[in-house]
Amino acid sequence: MSFTDDDRPVKKPTHEIGMDLSLLSVDELKARVELLKAEIGRIEAEAARKASGRQAAENLFRS
Structure with missing residues (x-):
């Protein structure tokens, strides 16, 4: 059985x-830019999630 290029899994760009x-x-290069923009968005979302959790904890202990 031979594989054609279409049968092989597409490697995610890194x-x-x-x-x-x-x-x-x-x-x-354009694909890399899009990949990095998506990663920046993911990192910013995680930072915002952690910041809101920290703020909630600080508010809890201030009360």
């Missing part, structure tokens, strides 16, 4: 800070 970008195409 990015390492400081990696060489010279070998990536414009489309690959």
Whole structure:
């Protein structure tokens, strides 16, 4: 049984800070930007969730 390119699982693009970008195409670079924007959103959402939990705890102990 042979595999064609369509049968193989698509590898999620990854990015390492400081990696060489010279070998990536414009489309690959744009995909990296979108990947990093999504990750920034995820990090900001987690930071906001933790900040609200901390604020709730501080308010509880102030009462």
